[in-house]
Amino acid sequence: MGAVITGFGACSPLGCSLAESLQTLRSGEPRIDDIQNFPVDGYPYTAAGEIRENGEVVRTPVGVNRKILFLERSLKELSQATAFTERYAPSQRMLNLGTGIDYFELENCMTAEDISLSPLLGKGLFHNIRDEIREVATRWQFGAGCHLFASACTASAHAIGLSWRLMKRGLAHAVITGGSDSMISPGAYLGFSALGALTRSSEPSPVKCRPCDLHSSGTVLGEASVVMLMEDSARLSPGVEPLAEVIGYGSSLDAYSVTDPEPSGETAAMAIQEALDEAGLRPEQIDCIHLHGTGTIKCAPAEYNALYRVFGERLKEIPAYSMKGQVGHMIGSCTAVEMLGVVYSLQNQVVLPTVNFQTPHPEAPFRMVQGQPLHLPIKHILKINSAFGGHNTALVFKRWER
Amino acid sequence: MTSLYRRFSPEEDIPVAGRLKKRKLLKYYSREAMAAVLTAGELLDGKSLPPHIPFYYASAYVENLEFLEEVFEKLDAYPDHVFDAQRFLLATPPPVNFKMMRNMVPCFVSIENNLTGDNNFIVDSASALLYAALTAPGEGPVLMGAGYLHADDSVEAGFALVNPSELAGHPLLGSDAPAIELFRQWAQ
Numbered sequence: 001m002g003a004v005i006t007g008f009g010a011c012s013p014l015g016c017s018l019a020e021s022l023q024t025l026r027s028g029e030p031r032i033d034d035i036q037n038f039p040v041d042g043y044p045y046t047a048a049g050e051i052r053e054n055g056e057v058v059r060t061p062v063g064v065n066r067k068i069l070f071l072e073r074s075l076k077e078l079s080q081a082t083a084f085t086e087r088y089a090p091s092q093r094m095l096n097l098g099t100g101i102d103y104f105e106l107e108n109c110m111t112a113e114d115i116s117l118s119p120l121l122g123k124g125l126f127h128n129i130r131d132e133i134r135e136v137a138t139r140w141q142f143g144a145g146c147h148l149f150a151s152a153c154t155a156s157a158h159a160i161g162l163s164w165r166l167m168k169r170g171l172a173h174a175v176i177t178g179g180s181d182s183m184i185s186p187g188a189y190l191g192f193s194a195l196g197a198l199t200r201s202s203e204p205s206p207v208k209c210r211p212c213d214l215h216s217s218g219t220v221l222g223e224a225s226v227v228m229l230m231e232d233s234a235r236l237s238p239g240v241e242p243l244a245e246v247i248g249y250g251s252s253l254d255a256y257s258v259t260d261p262e263p264s265g266e267t268a269a270m271a272i273q274e275a276l277d278e279a280g281l282r283p284e285q286i287d288c289i290h291l292h293g294t295g296t297i298k299c300a301p302a303e304y305n306a307l308y309r310v311f312g313e314r315l316k317e318i319p320a321y322s323m324k325g326q327v328g329h330m331i332g333s334c335t336a337v338e339m340l341g342v343v344y345s346l347q348n349q350v351v352l353p354t355v356n357f358q359t360p361h362p363e364a365p366f367r368m369v370q371g372q373p374l375h376l377p378i379k380h381i382l383k384i385n386s387a388f389g390g391h392n393t394a395l396v397f398k399r400w401e402r
Numbered sequence: 403m404t405s406l407y408r409r410f411s412p413e414e415d416i417p418v419a420g421r422l423k424k425r426k427l428l429k430y431y432s433r434e435a436m437a438a439v440l441t442a443g444e445l446l447d448g449k450s451l452p453p454h455i456p457f458y459y460a461s462a463y464v465e466n467l468e469f470l471e472e473v474f475e476k477l478d479a480y481p482d483h484v485f486d487a488q489r490f491l492l493a494t495p496p497p498v499n500f501k502m503m504r505n506m507v508p509c510f511v512s513i514e515n516n517l518t519g520d521n522n523f524i525v526d527s528a529s530a531l532l533y534a535a536l537t538a539p540g541e542g543p544v545l546m547g548a549g550y551l552h553a554d555d556s557v558e559a560g561f562a563l564v565n566p567s568e569l570a571g572h573p574l575l576g577s578d579a580p581a582i583e584l585f586r587q588w589a590q
Contacts, residue, residue: 042487099525101502102464107485115478117471130463130525134578145576147530150461151505151523158522162530165537190490191499250539253457253521255512258430258500267518270454274520274539389509391521 002233003167004242004400005343009078011070012224012337013049013327017077024326025344026373028355030206031327032220037184038107045198047205048184049222049328062108065127066182067099070225071136078176079140082229087237088174090143095133096163097227098149098156098179100332102128106187133180144172150332153292154251155179156226157335157385157393161249163230164395175230179333182223192221192331195259195388197296207356209329211293211322212300212366214359219294222328226336242400243343247380248281250274254390260298261386265306268392272310272384275394279380283311286318286396287378288351290342291366292385293322294329300364303384306392319374320366321345325355335385335393342381346399349378405562406445407589410437412555418443423514430500432469434461434551435507437559442511442547445561452542454519458534459508460581462526462550469501507549517545524581528574531581536566548581560585 007018013031014021024031032049036057040046050057051070060066079085084093105125109115112123120126130148137146149158156179166172183189192198199218201208210216233242252271254262262268276283291303307315323341330337345351350373357368383395410416416436419428421443431439438459476493480486500506505523512518520539524530531546538544547561560582574584 040487044487044491096530101504103502104470106490109474110477110483110485112483115474115483117467117474120474121467126467128463143576145527145529145533146578147527147533148525149523149530150525151508151521152503155523162522162534162537166533169537171533171537186485186487186490190487191494191502194491194494194496194499251520251522252454253509253512253518255516255518257513258427258506258509270518278539387505388503389505389523390512391505391523 003164003230003246004233005228005244006231006240006242007078007082007229008226009074009076010226010340011051011074012226013051013222014340016053016073021340022344025341025352028353030355032209033205038186045193047208047220049220050184051223062105063124065132066184066223067129067180068132068136071180074225074227075140078227078229084174084176084229090141092144092173093142094144094172094175095137095142095146096159096175096177097133098159098332098336099129099133100150100181101188103185103188105185151387151391152389153331153334153387154385154391154393155332157395158251160335161251161393161395164246164249167230167232176227177230178227179336180225181330181332183221183331184223189221199295209295209325210356211295211325211354212361212364212368213357214361216295216297219296219324220328222330224330224333224337226333226339228339244346245398245400246395247398248275248279248396250278250394252392256390259388261302263302263305265302265309268302268306268386269309271392272306272394275396279396281380281396284314286380286382287376288319288321288345288381290338290381290383291320291322293324295324300361304364304366316365316367318367319351319369321351321369322354325357335383338383342383342397345378345381346397350375403562403564403568404445405560405585405588406441407560407585408437408441409558410556416440427510430497430506431510432501432551433555433557434549435510437557438507438547438549439510439514441559442515442561446515455517455542456520456538456544457512457517458522458524458531458544459511459547460524460527460531461504461507462580462582464551465553466551466555469498473498511547526580528579528581528584529577531584532569532572532575535564536569538566548585550580550582558582562588
C-alpha cells in the first residue's frame with residue numbers, strides 16, 4: 001500500500017484556502033508585516049506572519065484560542081474538498097496533529113481585579129490546548145483517536161511521520177494530520193522572543209526573515225493551521241487524484257543542547273538517512289530539498305552540515321528552498337504549512353525562489369533559487385525540519401503516479 | 403519488558419541533582435523534568451542500550467502552573483493593571499519560558515542518557531505513545547516514558563524498555579487515557 005495526500009485545508013499567512021495559498025506561493029508576495037493583532041508599543045520585536053482575510057488580519061475575540069479558530073476553518077475546507085466525513089465512518093477517522101504551547105491571554109488578564117493564578121484560571125483566559133483540540137475532535141467525530149504532538153518546530157512533522165507509519169502498517173484507514181499553532185499572542189510572542197531566536201534586523205518587516213542568507217539574523221514568528229487527508233492509495237475513490245505520496249520518514253535527537261542545533265549535523269543526518277532508507281532511495285534520487293530554513297544564525301550551517309553528510313558535494317547542485325522568508329516560522333505547524341510548498345513543487349515541477357534570500361552564506365552554500373522559479377523534473381522531494389529540544393525530522397515525498 | 407514507575411508527594415525532594423551530567427540545566431527543570439530524568443536514569447542504570455534506541459515520551463496536561471505565580475505577582479504590583487511588554491519581560495525570567503516549552507522534559511532525558519534515535523513528544527495520550535512505539539523503526543527495544551505533574555505539586559513518572567511486539571492490541575490504543583496510565587498498570 002501507499003500513503004497519499006488527497007486534500008488540504010489551509011489557514012496561514014498565505015491565505016485561508018488551499019487555492020489562495022498556492023497562488024500566494026506562486027506570487028512570492030511577502031506575508032510578514034508589522035503585528036496588527038495586538039498593540040506592540042514597547043515590544044523588542046514587532047514583525048509576524050499573521051493570518052489575513054480579504055487583506056485584514058483576522059482578530060480573535062476575548063476567550064477564543066487562535067489555534068482552534070483556524071483549525072476549525074481548515075477542517076471545514078478539508079471536509080468540503082475531500083468529503084472525508086462521508087467517506088469514512090467515525091471509527092475510521094484519526095486526528096494526528098502538531099501543536100504548540102498552552103497560553104494565557106495576558107492582555108485580558110491584566111484587566112482583572114485580582115491578577116493571581118487561581119482566579120485567572122477560572123475566567124477562560126487560559127487556553128489548554130489538549131482539552132480544546134479534543135473538543136474539536138469530538139465535534140468532528142475522530143473515533144479512531146485524537147493524538148497531539150508538541151515537539152516545538154517538529155511537532156507537525158512528527159504528526160505527519162507517525163501518520164505515515166500507521167498507514168504503512170495498516171493501523172489506520174484515514175488520518176487527518178498536519179498542525180495548528182499560533183504564536184501571535186503577547187505572552188507567547190514575548191516568551192519566545194526571550195529565547196533569543198527572533199531577528200534583530202532593523203529592516204522593514206517584510207524583509208526581516210532571510211533564510212540561509214549571509215545576513216540572516218533571526219526568525220520571525222507566525223501562525224498557521226494546515227490539515228491534510230492521508231489515505232491508502234489502494235482504496236482511493238474513483239476520480240480522486242492524490243497531491244503527493246509520502247514514501248519515507250525519519251527522526252533523531254541531538255542530545256546536545258536545549259536550544260542550539262548540534263553543529264556538526266551528525267544526528268540530523270541520521271534522520272535524513274533513515275527517511276531515504278525507508279523510501280528505498282539513494283541520495284542522488286532526490287530532486288530538490290525543502291529546508292527548515294528559519295533565518296536564525298545557527299540554523300543554516302547546521303542544516304548544511306547534516307545534508308552534506310548524506311549528499312556530499314552534490315548538495316551544492318541540488319535546488320533548495322525555504323518558505324519561512326515569505327511567511328515566518330509557524331513553530332508547531334511549520335512542517336504542515338511547508339507541505340503546501342512541497343505540493344506546489346510536485347504539481348508544477350518547479351522550485352520556488354526563497355523570499356529574501358540574496359547573499360549566499362559561506363558556511364551553508366546551498367543552491368538557493370533566486371528571482372524566477374526553477375523548472376526541472378521533480379519526482380522526489382526531501383523535507384527537513386528541526387526544533388528546540390534537539391528534534392530532527394525528515395520526510396520524503398514522491399510525485400503521484402498511477 | 404522492564405519498567406519503573408515513581409510517584410513523588412507534593413513536598414518530597416526529587417534527588418536528581420547528584421546524577422546530572424549537565425547540572426547547569428537544572429534551573430530549567432520543572433518537577434516533571436526532575437522526576438523523569440531521575441526515573442529514566444534509575445531504569446537505565448547499568449544497562450547497555452542499543453545505539454540510537456528509539457525514545458518516545460508523553461507529558462500530561464500541565465495542571466500545575468505554579469511557576470507562573472511569581473510572574474503574575476510581579477504584574478499585579480503595578481497599580482494601573484495595564485499590560486506592558488517591558489514589565490512582562492522583567493517579570494519573566496528565562497526558566498519560566500523553558501517550563502512552558504513542554505518538550506524540554508524529553509530533551510533533558512535525551513541529554514542525560516545520550517538518546518539520539520527515533521523519537522516523538524506526545525501530549526498526554528497513552529494511545530499516541532503506544533502507536534509511536536508500535537511503529538518504531540528497526541527490530542529492537544524502544545524506550546517509552548511519561549510524566550504527570552499534578553496541581554498539588556505531586557508528580558508521577560514512568561519509563562519502560564519495551565519490545566514493540568508486546569504492545570500489539572493494547573486496550574488503550576485509540577483511547578483518551580493519559581499516558582501515565584500505562585506505567586501505573588505496568589507497575590502493578
